[in-house]
Amino acid sequence: MAELNTGGDGGKGGKVRSKKSNPGVDLTAMVDLAFLLITFFMLTTTLSKPQSMPLAMPDKNQEDQPKDNLPVPERRMMTILIGKDNKLLWYMGKFEAPIVPPTEAAYGKNSIRKDIIKNTAIAKADTDKPDEGLIVNIKASDVANYRNLIDILDEMAINKVQLYAIGDITPAEIDLLKKTGLY
Amino acid sequence: MTAMCDVAFLLLSFFVMTATAKQPEPKPVDTPVSTVIDKLPEEGVATITIGDKQVFFTLPRAVREGTLQRISKKYNVPFTAEEYKKFVGMDGFGVPLNQLKGLLALSIADRNKPNVQKGIPYDSINDQLSDWVKEAREAEKEVLDERIAAGDKDVKYKDLDIAIKGDAKEDYPTVKRVIDILQKQKKNKFFLVTGLRNEDF
Numbered sequence: 355m356a357e358l359n360t361g362g363d364g365g366k367g368g369k370v371r372s373k374k375s376n377p378g379v380d381l382t383a384m385v386d387l388a389f390l391l392i393t394f395f396m397l398t399t400t401l402s403k404p405q406s407m408p409l410a411m412p413d414k415n416q417e418d419q420p421k422d423n424l425p426v427p428e429r430r431m432m433t434i435l436i437g438k439d440n441k442l443l444w445y446m447g448k449f450e451a452p453i454v455p456p457t458e459a460a461y462g463k464n465s466i467r468k469d470i471i472k473n474t475a476i477a478k479a480d481t482d483k484p485d486e487g488l489i490v491n492i493k494a495s496d497v498a499n500y501r502n503l504i505d506i507l508d509e510m511a512i513n514k515v516q517l518y519a520i521g522d523i524t525p526a527e528i529d530l531l532k533k534t535g536l537y
Numbered sequence: 538m539t540a541m542c543d544v545a546f547l548l549l550s551f552f553v554m555t556a557t558a559k560q561p562e563p564k565p566v567d568t569p570v571s572t573v574i575d576k577l578p579e580e581g582v583a584t585i586t587i588g589d590k591q592v593f594f595t596l597p598r599a600v601r602e603g604t605l606q607r608i609s610k611k612y613n614v615p616f617t618a619e620e621y622k623k624f625v626g627m628d629g630f631g632v633p634l635n636q637l638k639g640l641l642a643l644s645i646a647d648r649n650k651p652n653v654q655k656g657i658p659y660d661s662i663n664d665q666l667s668d669w670v671k672e673a674r675e676a677e678k679e680v681l682d683e684r685i686a687a688g689d690k691d692v693k694y695k696d697l698d699i700a701i702k703g704d705a706k707e708d709y710p711t712v713k714r715v716i717d718i719l720q721k722q723k724k725n726k727f728f729l730v731t732g733l734r735n736e737d738f
Contacts, residue, residue: 381538388545395552404568406577406700406728414720436709462738494709500587501705503712504569504731508738511573520716 407507412519429453430477432470432490434506435527437536438497442466442506446473449526456530461505470513487516493523497537561645563629563654564588569705571731572738583673583697584730585666586629588704590711591656593631594669600697601625603676604669608634611668631656634665659718667718673697674724700728 428447435443441460447453454473459465470488477488490510494503503520510518531537566588583600586593596604605624609616612634616624623641631654632640640648647653659666677697684692699719703712719727 381542385538385542385545388542388549392545392548392552395549395556399552399556404577404702405571405573405731405733406575407571407573407731408575409727409729411716411720411725413723413725415723494713496708496710498709499705500703500707500709500712501569503709504571504705504729505738507729508571508573508731508734511571512738 407504407511409507409520426489427480429480430486430489432473432477432488433527434466434490434492435523435531435536436492436494436498436502436506437531437534438495439536440502441536442502443531443534443536444469446476449524456534458534458536461502461509466506466509467513470509470515474513474515485516490515490518491521492518493521493527495523495528495531495537561628561649562586562593563631563649564591564593564656566702566704567706568702568730568732570734572734573731574733577700577728577730578698581677581698582700582728583670584629584700584702585670585715586631586702587707587711587715590708591631591654592659592666592715593629593654594657594666595629596673597677597697598625599680600673600676603679604673607672607676608668611672614638630654633658633663659714664718666715667722670699670719670724671722674722696724698728699724700730702730 431448432444432446433449435456437443441458443456443458444466445452445454445456453476457469459469470490474488477486492503492506492510507518528537564586566586581597581599583597584595586595602621602625605616605621608614614634614637616638620638620641624637627641627645627648630637630640630648640654643653657666657669658664674697678694681692681694685694701712701715719725
């Protein structure tokens with residue numbers, strides 16, 4: 355294909371690549387470049403597709419709410435309050451009488467993930483059904499940022515938390531955050 | 538060598554053709570990262586971009602015309618055929634409705650300059666974002682109804698998917714406000730656009 359027919363077979367100059375000993379055009383550089391571009395386009399086309407996290411919010415409309423709400427066992431209920439400066443506060447059970455008192459934590463595998471794993475064990479101990487686990491209520495305060503919310507939702511996905519929802523923070527919980535200096 | 542060269546260029550042409558050029562966005566945002574590796578559906582997703590307390594809306598191409606027709610009727614703002622054409626060609630936008638005509642008159646390069654677009658109003662007094670989302674969903678339904686009526690067997694009715702693309706540093710109340718707008722119209726399921734987490738989390 356890409357060989358110049360120079361007539362005659364001198365056999366000198368350039369690399370001899372075919373059985374015919376006429377000097378061929380050196381394609382190495384061109385092919386190198388072609389493969390480089392292929393690699394570039396291959397990687398960019400697959401990497402540029404954005405990831406997405408599906409999020410289902412609880413229905414807010416009053417008339418759609420089920421009449422017979424199933425009570426949630428306290429020991430399976432974890433609440434996470436997102437405060438400022440990438441810090442958060444969590445407790446287990448009811449706000450008035452928590453089973454595990456509010457504890458400050460940070461994001462990542464060494465802090466909140468360990469707590470979630472511990473709490474999942476508490477929740478699992480409370481029930482004998484294998485598919486029931488921890489229920490997490492995520493409450494972000496006004497000083498939180500979007501990254502914090504995504505980090506916590508990501509944590510839910512990493513730990514395969516059975517049920518989680520984003521709720522509205524109560525004034526009492528904001529006071530608690532203020533007291534701990536996270537608001 | 539010849540065969541390899543042929544294959545290399547064949548693949549190269551394939552990737553060049555399939556690669557889509559990144560469209561310029563009126564508001565480039567730095568999305569937060571997550572470990573979730575689900576991909577965003579490629580087509581039929583309306584994206585709400587949030588950055589610096591401003592909100593921008595990107596509609597899927599198929600519903601752009603229908604949405605603008607509905608908005609035009611609702612707010613009683615007529616648009617010319619030329620403006621409809623330009624709107625269909627425009628990817629994302631973030632202006633109040635009364636500035637939309639002015640935006641459409643600008644060139645593509647000028648539209649995406651900083652401070653040209655200052656976001657769609659989404660406060661409780663002037664909640665245009667809510668109307669855009671609502672009309673886009675209605676327009677999507679209309680498009681699907683038409684295709685079903687035309688005998689397209691492959692079409693299943695589905696609600697318009699909405700994705701929220703927020704800046705990582707955005708305050709939570711702004712995001713919450715957008716989520717509330719969606720929830721108010723019983724849109725409880727949506728996507729949050731994230732990037733791929735590289736560092737050890």
